[in-house]
Amino acid sequence: MNLAGEEINATAAPPPESSRIQDSVNESPPPESSRLEDSVNEAPPPESSGIEDSDDDDAPPSLSARALQALREFLNERQEKEGSLDDALDDAMDDAVELVSEDWRLSQFWYEPETARTVAEEVLAIRAVAGSSCNVACVSCPTIYAYLKKMDPDLPAHVLEFDERFEQYGSDFIFYDYNQPIKFPSAMHHAYQIVIADPPYLSQECLEKVAETVSFLARTEESFLLLLTGAVQEERAAELLNVRPCRFQPRHCSKLGNEFCLFTSYNPQERLGGWAL
Incomplete structure (x- = not known):
């Protein structure tokens, strides 16, 4: 046996595994915590959000004085707007008038x-x-009648209507068929100082018969007529009832395609926009 050779080979043997592991550990890159710390140190400071920092991570965030003031102003403004809206809705409900449903077969179209x-x-x-x-x-x-009585319950007024559903108004209801334009009790003859008329149809025949009704009802002196009908009736209305159109334009809930006008037998001056030129 060559003991010398074995000794030489033994001397030249690589270091044990534990030594290589130790060297590998000594030469490894810095730990992750060190790199994260460097990254944090190099990051730019966060922008201010109006929320103050707290040493306690579990504490809820708090707003700066400026942010709190802005929040209070916003909430106060919103509350004022909501209050105004509620008041407007309440007023609208108070002013609302309940009517029976329109019956198009009777040419009923209620006003806004x-x-x-x-x-x-x-x-x-x-x-x-x-x-x-x-x-x-x-x-x-009937729409005008209902609003008149809503605004002044003591107003002496009659509603002349063909639709007998309006008998709900009691003694204020008078049955009216424009085909029988002056079929009324004699006590109604020239008994009204104010007459508001809305012919159910836009025909010349209907306007002529309603004009007979108006002449029967209105006082011979110091009477006031308000006529609501289509703009196409302007010339005929002037001839029959001596009325002129106002600038105010009536509107219906059903959004009729025909243009309507309010005609008066008197000059309303500044009211109703005055007479149209």
Whole structure:
């Protein structure tokens, strides 16, 4: 056996595995925690969000004084707007008038609330000048009648209608068929200082017969006529009833395609936009 050779080979043997592992550990890159720390140190500072930092990670975030003030102003403004909206809705509900449903077979098309209120306000303005004993006739315009009674329950007024559903208004209801234009009790002859008329049809025949009704009802002196009908009737209305169109334009809930006008036998001055030129 060559003991010398074995000794030489033994001397030249590589270091044990534990030594190589130790060297590998000594030469490894810095630990992850060190790299994360360097990354954090190099990151730019966060922008201010109006939320103050807290030493306690579990504590809820708090707003800066400026952010709190802005939040208070926003909430106060929103509360004021919501309050105004609620008031407007309450007013609209208070002013609302309940009517029976429209019956297109009877040519019934109710006016928008704004239109009905405007016409009713004009009638009350006339009555304030003419006197409390002024009687009002609403010929085929139950919407105007309903708003008048809503605004002044003590107003002496009659609603002349073909639709007997309006008998709900009791003694204020008078049955009316425009084909029998003057079939009324004699006590109604020239008994009304204010007459509001809305012919159910836009035909010349209907307007002529409603004109007969108006002449029967209205006082011979100091009477006021408000006529609501299509703009196409302007010339005929002027000839039959001596009325002129106002600038105010009536509107219906059903959005009719025909243009409507409000004609008056008197000059409303600044009210209703005045007479159209």
